[in-house]
Amino acid sequence: xxxETPRKTxxxxxxxxxxxxxxxxxxxxxxxxxxxxxxxxxxxxxxLLGSIQHALSERICPIVQFVSAYKGEGSGGIAFxxxxxxxxxxxxxxxxxxxxxTPEATYSALSQRIQVSLEAFFxxxxxxxxxxVALQGIPLFYAExxxxxxxxxxxxxxxxxxxxxxxxxxxxxxxxxASEAGMAEASATVLGGLSDGIVLVVEAERTRAPVLDExxxxxxxxxxxxxxxxxxxxxxxxxxxxxxxxxxxR
Numbered sequence: 001x002x003x004e005t006p007r008k009t010x011x012x013x014x015x016x017x018x019x020x021x022x023x024x025x026x027x028x029x030x031x032x033x034x035x036x037x038x039x040x041x042x043x044x045x046x047x048l049l050g051s052i053q054h055a056l057s058e059r060i061c062p063i064v065q066f067v068s069a070y071k072g073e074g075s076g077g078i079a080f081x082x083x084x085x086x087x088x089x090x091x092x093x094x095x096x097x098x099x100x101x102t103p104e105a106t107y108s109a110l111s112q113r114i115q116v117s118l119e120a121f122f123x124x125x126x127x128x129x130x131x132x133v134a135l136q137g138i139p140l141f142y143a144e145x146x147x148x149x150x151x152x153x154x155x156x157x158x159x160x161x162x163x164x165x166x167x168x169x170x171x172x173x174x175x176x177x178a179s180e181a182g183m184a185e186a187s188a189t190v191l192g193g194l195s196d197g198i199v200l201v202v203e204a205e206r207t208r209a210p211v212l213d214e215x216x217x218x219x220x221x222x223x224x225x226x227x228x229x230x231x232x233x234x235x236x237x238x239x240x241x242x243x244x245x246x247x248x249x250r
Contacts, residue, residue, distance in 0.1 A: 023122070027130030029141060030113045036135065038081050039106060045078075045085040048230065052082070055227040056197050061169040064227070065177040065195040067188050068202070069215045072180075074232040075201035076104040079178035087140035092173040095141045099179040099188065110135075110142040119146045119160065145177075146187075162194055189215075192224025200229040 038045060056062035066079035076098065083096040096107070097118075103111035115129040133142045145161070168175060177195060179188035192198050198219050202212060216226060 024130070024132070027127070027132075029130050029132035029134040030115075031134055031136050032110055032113055032142075033136045034109070036084065036106065036109070038084065039077060040081055042085065045081050046089060048078075048228075049082050049085050049089075051228060052197065052199065059196050061172055061175060062197065063165060063169070063175040063177065063195045064197045064199060065179060065191055065224070066199045066201055066230075067192070067215070067219070068180045068200070069212065070180070070203075071100075071102075073201050073203040074104070075180045076100045076178040077106045078201055078230055078232060079176050079199075080104070080107045083174070083176040084135075084138075084140055086174050086176075087135070087138045091139060093139045093141075093171075094174045094176065095143065095168060095172045097175065097177045098142070098144045099146070099177060099191070107142065111144070114142070114144050117144045117146050118164065119157065122160070122164075141172075158190065158194065161191065165194055189218045189222050189224070191222075192219040193222040195224065197227035198224045199227060202229055202231050204231050 052064050053062070056064065064082075066075045066082075068075040080096055083094045086092045087094040098107070098111065110133045113133040114131065116124070116127060116131050118131045121127050121131040131143050134140065135142075165175070177191060179191065180201075200212065200215065200219075212229075219226060
């Protein structure tokens with residue numbers, strides 16, 4: 001769908017004038033071997049990625065945040081698959097930032113390799129490990145923004161994250177941020193004002209319209225820009241072959 005030549009190398013390199021990336025470059029990312037399979041249709045993920053890139057085409061390195069109203073609606077999994085699609089299909093140097101307290105199964109293997117969050121890494125005088133994990137042979141990097149405390153997200157340091165995002169833009173082609181439980185976690189919506197675009201993930205037959213309206217209002221109040229919504233976990237009560245039988249070409 002997208003065939004662009006990545007404008008950045010596949011190795012971490014210092015960015016002139018960026019203390020953040022200069023320090024990050026001192027540590028090589030951990031490497032995860034093995035294939036990660038998409039749970040959703042590659043065509044659907046490519047289409048969603050294309051829509052996001054079109055909506056944020058004015059940004060050199062767009063930062064897009066996926067957020068849901070409640071936990072368990074699948075915002076992290078969809079966000080990760082969009083990031084993976086970008087890295088696989090177009091060779092875009094992509095950073096997937098996880099804000100969820102419980103990583104979803106799709107990227108849990110990456111999460112298990114993380115030893116330190118980005119925030120903790122830069123707050124430590126002498127860090128011992130890189131906060132990045134990279135997939136073997138694919139320009140996709142995984143990181144966790146902050147450390148969860150007793151199942152709750154840590155308070156967001158907006159000043160730190162704003163500086164961090166500005167620096168990371170110089171190093172990646174696309175940054176995808178996964179968050180959930182926007183109705184209960186203020187951090188999930190506060191970050192909307194620091195991202196370029198927000199995609200709401202809605203679980204079919206679970207999230208009510210008034211809840212979505214409230215979540216949308218919270219995102220926009222924080223300065224976020226809503227660029228779309230995804231209906232996830234849709235159930236087909238009529239077999240798909242029956243749709244073709246009843247509504248297919250005659």
